[in-house]
Amino acid sequence: MTMYKVIDRLHPGRAARVPSDGIAATVSAWLAELEARSPLVDDLARAVAASDWPTAYALADTLSVSVEIATVR
Incomplete structure (x- = not known):
């Protein structure tokens, strides 16, 4: 399971x-x-789950958060 660090x-x-x-x-x-x-x-979560990083980064920026991969198992 992939874990993400949300900042x-x-x-x-x-x-x-x-x-x-x-x-x-x-x-x-x-x-x-x-x-x-x-x-x-919800759009951010879907983009991250789909590994659509350009969309995820744009949405995260709009929401004043950062998302990065923490661990992959």
């Missing part, structure tokens, strides 16, 4: 290590703390 660029030092199906929930929770929501979190 909150608005809060230095905050990161989570999650599988692709945990990306949307993680980013949504961070947005909720700011009283914000975005349908782009």
